[in-house]
Amino acid sequence: MEEINLLGLIKKKISETSGTRKLTIKGKTENYKVYQIPLEFLFYNDQNGRIATYISKYLDEKGPLNMDDKEKYNSIVHEFIVESNSKAFNNTKKNIKAFGQRLPGVVLQNGRIIDGNRRFTCLRELHEEEGKDYYFEAVILDTEKGITPRDIKSLELNLQHGEERPVDYNPIDNLVDVYRDIVETGTFTVKEYAHNTNRRDKEVEKLRDKAILMVEFLEFINAKGKYYIARDLNLDGPLQEVMVILKRNSEDQQEDVKNALFASLLTSNKGDLTRRIREIGREIINTKNAEDFLDEYEDVIEEVYDTLQEEDVVDISTINKKISAKEELKKESNQIIEKKIEANRIDAARNKPVDLLERSFQALDTIDTSAVSRMGDNNKEDFKELLEKIQSTVTLLGEKLDV
Known part of the structure; x- marks a missing residue:
């Protein structure tokens, strides 16, 4: 030029x-x-x-x-x-x-x-x-x-993000920008980037972590640097849910959980991937069934990973052909997930009586016994009637335990 x-x-x-x-x-x-x-x-x-x-x-x-x-x-x-x-x-x-x-x-x-x-x-x-x-x-x-180039980039960030006007960046484009400036080139620290974009440090830290997660997903599917794939898959919402789930897990387990969630993103038969990842987190990863799920899901993760790592070129077309076309793989993935979700819901239903009884006891325990003795005659009659109903219900529940 x-x-x-x-x-x-x-x-x-x-x-x-x-x-x-x-x-x-x-x-x-x-x-x-x-x-x-x-x-x-x-x-x-x-x-x-x-x-x-x-x-x-x-x-x-x-x-x-x-x-x-x-x-x-x-x-x-x-x-x-x-x-x-x-x-x-x-x-x-x-x-x-x-x-x-x-x-x-x-x-x-x-x-x-x-x-x-x-x-x-x-x-x-x-x-x-x-x-x-x-x-x-x-x-x-x-x-x-x-x-300097750094001064120019600072000005660009300030004009695009810092002024009081709407920022219409695609969320994934914004993550790419954050990744390049903070992680890849180290042009800015989190604090400097926050200052230039009129954001809080914590907000920029979350953006940086999500950007790193996006890059890790692209590496998982053998598409390093192909940021448009993350945009085409609308991954901003799902990545946010993955971040939330990972923070609730120990560092020892995070890598396995992350790979499982990446594989589930690619094999899901659900339309709303954000809701799907949230469901997996709530009903599987954050429950006592997590370890069993990760063990059972390991073969799915390996097949998804190996299938894409074997390809010379990975793009949306490759993903559709190599993963979406594997009906047995998708079926196995979704069956494992649905089975674990159902198991958790059954456990929750089974434990519900205990939870309700615990809450009932906590409510009864808050009653001031000295206040009971000071009640008027009418209130005492009402109290006695309710107490008899409770005692009757407790007796019935006790009998059910022996059935």
Whole structure:
């Protein structure tokens, strides 16, 4: 891609507007001038967290994005931006067509868009449809004044997450962004990421842990780095349930539980995977039947794992062909799960009389005996009548034990 310097084109092909935008860079907040930039000078940010899973799919299926051909590159990423949230895109496009671009973007002096990829996409489409010139209004950052890639990423996070406006990231794209910035590259600590995105440390810790779990699932299915698979499987909800279940188990058992839940995700015959994982946790993993289940389910886990690890390429199509097509495997998986769920429910029903009696005793135990002696005659008669009913019921229950 031909190197350009937008700052050198000011007053020649780029016009200064009367507007400014307040940005915080290196901890310092200032007003920056806004310019009108011809669309042909700009290109998308391929590290944009909103389209992380779409980029991963393209890399998996077609190889590296060729950034030497700016227009072809922009056309490819353009489609990712639209597809990532078509409703939000259409709303933004209608708004820009009616009122113009109200919120300025942020670009680097080489033309890379840091903030405003969707607005840029809308302007590109309007230009194509109407055949007239449109300009992207944005701050131009001088990267030769000590602004580092880390500073740029901090700014991007702050603009995308920290400002008081809706964040419409797909949850999986957001997890990819968190994983890259905190775990993979170590660009930020949890505390720094929380500060840049206006979140609590605990919230970011949970996002980091869920992101790690997502990566472990992809490794389990032999699809490392193929984040789009997690998006296509809608794994945000199920992964949240897996996290909750794992926290209630000892470290010694967590790996076995995690692999069992991963295998059940792939072999489930239930439509709502989030509810399914929650059910397995409540009715099996968090009960006395957990060990028996893990022992019995071990063959299912191994077959799921081995089947996908044997494949050179794993994608959604491979999963459907290799796992979904194994009717006997799916049948065995679901039969084991249903059997253990039913066993737990039978145990619960069997123990229910004990639970009810325990609660009844606790209620009786709260009665103040001295208050009984101070009751009036009418209350004493009512109390005596109820007490006789209780004694009669207790006698009947005792007789049932001998039946």
